[in-house]
Amino acid sequence: MPELPEVEVTRRSFADQISGAQITAVFLGKPLRWPLGVAPETLVGRSVVAVRRRGKYLLVDLDHGMLMLHLGMSGSLRFAQELPALGVHDHFQLVTSKGLLRLHDPRRFGAVLALEGEADPLAVKLLSRLGPEPLAEDFGVDAFLKALKGSRLAIKQLLLSGKIVVGVGNIYASEVLFLSGIRPTTVANRIGPMRARRLHAAIREVLARAVATGGSTLRDFSAADGMAGHFQLEANVYGREGLPCRTCGAPIKMLRQGQRSTFFCAHCQKP
Numbered sequence: 609m610p611e612l613p614e615v616e617v618t619r620r621s622f623a624d625q626i627s628g629a630q631i632t633a634v635f636l637g638k639p640l641r642w643p644l645g646v647a648p649e650t651l652v653g654r655s656v657v658a659v660r661r662r663g664k665y666l667l668v669d670l671d672h673g674m675l676m677l678h679l680g681m682s683g684s685l686r687f688a689q690e691l692p693a694l695g696v697h698d699h700f701q702l703v704t705s706k707g708l709l710r711l712h713d714p715r716r717f718g719a720v721l722a723l724e725g726e727a728d729p730l731a732v733k734l735l736s737r738l739g740p741e742p743l744a745e746d747f748g749v750d751a752f753l754k755a756l757k758g759s760r761l762a763i764k765q766l767l768l769s770g771k772i773v774v775g776v777g778n779i780y781a782s783e784v785l786f787l788s789g790i791r792p793t794t795v796a797n798r799i800g801p802m803r804a805r806r807l808h809a810a811i812r813e814v815l816a817r818a819v820a821t822g823g824s825t826l827r828d829f830s831a832a833d834g835m836a837g838h839f840q841l842e843a844n845v846y847g848r849e850g851l852p853c854r855t856c857g858a859p860i861k862m863l864r865q866g867q868r869s870t871f872f873c874a875h876c877q878k879p
């Protein structure tokens with residue numbers, strides 16, 4: 609599943625190139641998670657102003673309105689001047705004056721929504737519940753500490769909820785908890801300020817590094833320019849059950865939390 613770093617890497621790989629492009633045609637394939645919301649031809653003639661990201665949504669600002677894209681479970685975008693003929697899993701394409709923007713999505717949990725803007729009720733519904741951006745200034749350490757104090761959830765579940773910060777998916781949650789020495793099952797309000805500060809720093813560091821290395825979680829991930837990401841090369845604990853901890857040598861353990869796999873070192877990570 610594309611995580612926040614992959615979505616950000618995707619955004620960076622085509623945002624500048626598509627900026628200023630005029631839409632000349634729109635192709636819709638099989639239904640995605642949600643319908644586009646307008647007749648596709650109404651988008652023709654509009655121009656792309658900018659491509660932003662909020663959580664795992666890409667916001668394509670047009671000179672009138674906005675497209676909101678989500679990659680779902682298996683979606684990927686390509687942007688190029690020329691692309692091969694549309695395949696059976698290509699379900700959306702913008703033909704623009706600067707190139708083709710194509711969504712490839714075998715499982716079709718992705719979506720493209722045409723909206724009036726961020727004030728559109730559907731955009732508000734999807735975006736308003738998202739916690740702060742991990743790489744933005746508004747992800748402050750004081751608010752983070754306060755949010756931990758106010759929660760009785762296991763810390764890993766709280767991170768996955770997206771309410772205190774967006775973008776810490778299953779793989780990154782295991783990694784940041786390892787780096788901050790916190791057992792994933794620890795109740796959030798029992799984490800002291802020292803460890804909470806380490807966790808806050810680890811979240812920023814791990815996600816920034818994932819973006820810098822081109823996205824790291826998806827085996828077949830490639831950005832919209834076709835460049836492959838780096839494949840889980842750096843994981844300390846994720847997917848390493850039974851292998852020696854890179855810090856202490858103890859075998860990495862695995863448990864299930866909310867039907868998701870959690871990896872940790874029982875020696876390095878304290879309850």
Ligand SMILES: [Zn+2]
Nearest residue numbers: 853856873876
């Ligand atoms: Zn260890």
